Amino acid sequence: MSGESFLMSDSIGSVDMMKKIYICKRDCESGGVKLSMFFESSKKSLIRLCRVPLFVAVAVAMVVVACTDKKPDSPSSPIVETPEEPSVTDGFKLIGSADDSVYLGANVLSAPAGERPQMLVLFDYNFWFSKNEVTCGEYKSVMDGRGFVPECESDSLPVTDVTFYDAVLFANEKSKTLDLDTAYRYTAVTKDNLGHCTFLEGYAFDPQSAGARLPTEAEWMYVSRWHWDVQHSWNAENSEDKPHEVCSAQQGDAICDMAGNVMEWVNDWYANLRDTTLMNFAGAPDGGHQGKRIVKGGSFRTPASGMLRYSRGDVYTVTSSTHAEYVGFRLAMGAIPRAVWMNDKGYAGNSRFVVVSNSAKLRGKTGSYNVKLAFRNDLTGNLAYIDYSSGVPRVEEIVDTFDVYHPDISPNGKLVAFCTGIEGVDGKSHVYVRSLDAIWSYFTKLNVDGAAIPRWRVLDSGDTVIVFVTSAANNKDDASFRSQTTWQVPFSRGSFGVPQKLFEGAYHGGVSDDNRLAVTGASKLRARIEDSSGAVRDEVWYEGEQACNASLARDGSKRTLFLDFGGKTGREFVGQDYGTHERLLIADSTGKLIESIGAPAGFSFDHTEWAHDATRRPGEKYVVTSIANPEGRHGWVVLVDVSDSSMIELVEGEDMWHPALWTQEAGDAIQTDLDLDSAGVYCSIGAGEPPYMLRYKLELLWTYKDTANVVILGSSRPLMGLVPALFSEDFFVINMANVPNMVYVSKYLFENYVLPHVKNLKYLIVSLDIDLWYHSERSDYNFFYNEYKMYPGYVYDANHNFWQDSVPEGLAEVVQSSFGSDFYAGYFRDEMGYVRFNPKSWEDLPVVEYDSTWMDFASDSYYEAFAHLEEIIELAESNGIYVIGIVFPQNPNFQKTGSFGRYGPRRSEAPGLLQGIADLSKKHPNFIFMDENKMGNHDFLGDVCNDKDHLAYTGAVKMTARIDSLLHTLK
Secondary structure, three states, rough: EEEEEEEOOOOOHHHHHHHHHHHHHHOOOOOOEEEOOOOOHHHHHHHHHHOOOOOOOOOOOOEEEEOOOOOOOOOOOEEEEOOOOOOOOOOOOEEEOOOOEEHHHOOOOHHHHHHOOOOEEEEEOOEEEOOOEEEEEHHHHHHOOEEEEEEEEOOOOOOOOHHHHHHHHHHHHHHOOOOOOOOOEEEEEEOOOOOHHHHHHOOOOOOOOOOOOOOOOOHHHHHHHHHOOOOOOOOOOOOOOOOOOOOOOOOOOOHHHHHHOOOOEEEEEEEOEEEEEEEEEEOOOOHHHHEOOOOOOOOOOOOOHOOOOOOOOOOOOOOOOOOOEEEEOEEEEEOOOOOEEEEEOEEEEOOEEEEOOOOOHHHHOOOEEEEEEEEEEOOOEEEEEEOOOOOOOOEEEEEOOOOEEEEEEEEOOOOEEEEEOOOOOOOOOOOEEEOOOOOOOOEEOOOOOOEEEEEEEEEEOOEEEEEOOOOOOOOOOOOHHHOOOEEOOOOEEEEEEEEEEEEEEEOOOOOOOOOEEEEEEEEEEEEEEEEOOOOOEEEEEEEEEEEEOOOOOOOOOOOEEEOOOOOOHHHHHHHOOOOOEEEEEOOOOOOOOOEEEEEEOOEEEEEEEEEOOOOOOOOOOOEEEEEEEOOOOEEEEEEOOOOEEEEEEEEEEEOEEEEEEEEEOOOOOOOOOOOOOOOOOOOOOOOOEEEEEEEHHHHHHHHHOOOEEEEEEOOOOHHOOHHHHOOOOOOOEEEEOOOOOOOOHHHHHHHHHHHHHHOOEEEEEEEEEEOOOOOOOOOOOOOOHHHHOHHHHHHHHHOHHHHHHOOOOOOOHHHHOOOOOOOHHHHHHHOOOOOOOOOEOOOOHHHHOOOOHHHHHHHHHHHHHHHHHHHHHHHHHHOOOOOEEEOOOOOHHHHHOOOEEEOEEEEOOOHHHHHHOOOOHHHOOEEEEEEHHHHHHHOOEEEEEOOOEEEOOHHHHHHHHHHHHHHHHHH
């Protein structure tokens, strides 16, 4: 599970819910709704049911058969008539969605995987929906210099080129003008050099707010049932490649431009759909590893035939920082009661986790990008974790069949140890170790009779061990405490060694490096102290008053962190009264109080632990702790800086226990004079897909520049279509293809990075994506036109002449440890830049996704790209390098259309354009032209594709073998 907890509200399974299910059943045209109620009345039972996937069990399970998306007796519009007096809802229509439903997605085999199967969403609320897309005039009047300023030919045009976060900022400002509570909150704003908001730190959406917001996908789909009019829309056939004034394609007072004009942001994070039914669905709790968002409706660049109501995305991955000249938005208003979220694994619930901090903020505090947090989700009993070094930090939850307590992250940050018993409670407990990643493949148990509260430890010998106690029971009684023991067990290569007894007593608060101090707390603060002569004494600290949550610092300072119950000793030290767990207390190696930090007013600490600094530097100063409200809900995890008592909120959620924080300084082991704030920093938090992808492509280059002799450049077609690992051993290949790609991007990479540094380069492979050559080099498809300036690594490289004189020591290592994303790292590091997809067959009638007549108005862009291609060939020729230009196969059924491929041009024009490229080989003998598409008459048939213009793994195997054979002829 990721990004949410599972406590279903008591209303699910209620009489009202049964009524809504009956309505759906009544209105099904055929079949019916089979209800399987296997819940109990207690909340505990509901929690347990929510541990399994939604399609297996929810509070009420529903199988919907053949429900239509529109009821036979539906009115012509869901708009509710409202009074004519001016109000805050001017420009909005009240939508009567309560007791109705809508489908998301489609049961169409040709639809992308993320748009099927159909999922039914029920509503028990009404909402307000804006008649038209937000105009430039309205946007500028509301923002008034507060954010991105659009360039518009007319104030009546829809505002475009806005990021999701730009739209969020507008919605909040709109709420303020209407004297409504804002629907979005955040703590800081990040903008690019054009003023676009690219990231909102601490971003969270409040579904209970009645303020202005983006509509949910379900709301958008519900309204579009009545107002989807492709026939009267601005689309690729009639728009002249530009937006038009809102509502100008349609007549009357209806909600307009749902189809066409500009594509629209909706409120939801993106997650796959499920064959299930949800009430008041508000989307996914987060956007997954890529931070994906949903856009709807098609635009002035979408062919009418390709404008599909159920579509949820664009050509490339859409994230919150994406902006395009054909994407705008409209607003909704009104609270979403009892909102339900469902993640990509199919788990649904009324609560979610909100990751508040990010790697940039944590690096500013800890000095490290590499930060991980593990904790117990107390609603489910499962282990959850956040990898803040990921480009889009999110909560991953590992669903198990037993409760997880007291997790501790290993010194290398890759594993987590935990137990099944809790501090202060007598009972059987076992210790486990598992991998801390999204696959969760590794898992092992310590086979001893009883083990609790594991703590990783690195011995002076360098061996890694886990310290544990035989019982974590209350230590108030001396005899019971001494009847338990403290042990350590080696852990190496994924296996436990032989446990070794350390001493009598259950000292689960930690053991010092020299074994001379061990502490524990629950309910007394006890210490085992060994002096320099070897004499041992057991002491009770803190005057014997009640204490708990003891944690011994791992930096050699022998400071003990703990909580108390507002005892006399603590009050005298602090100088004021306080309540249970309201002060964080620190004692020195003798048990003397030396420091105290207060909890936020009205709240208390719980489950305090020293943060684990993997470098074991002295002066450890960070504490991680849960924060509980007066009702006892552990709704926040914070990082406390002991040096100044400041706190950074890490994550919000329903009930989070036993946090463990691990950090590792990124450049600790790297000897370099490079500026680590700039060198290799090729992306940043909130960046979209292009910078994340290129960050790892450049890592490959700096890592293998002295080894590679073949480099692949181009678009997503070679990214998915050529497998470096399958080339013969004569060829060391790195795949540096990226998205989105212009020939200018390939030229920039070749000229500044590949050619100067890949000294053994003999063969350059470049994709010839002529159907995309309608993009100008000044468009968003050219990362190196403007966007690259946002990321200091590129500017740093340029300021040092791209290191053409000498590559500095440690540059590859600095890039490897710089900010990035595990999602992309997993793809590119192991596969040398290739992305693998499972195969399927070409669809029967592919949709053309752009105006295939673009050579009429974008021929300059085409020949601009052609010129850049020839410059690449000429540069390679002067350095004795072959250039292999490949036209990758697309769906052969484009022959049934008037288009060459996915984005045009006309089929009648394509042969001449291709011949012009082929003729370059007459001028430049180092250029080999390979047309593997052959106007659709190619031999890539059967299950070979991922979609209409990309190969899957089986097709990539065939293509790779073909290129490999060619390279052998050129040797």
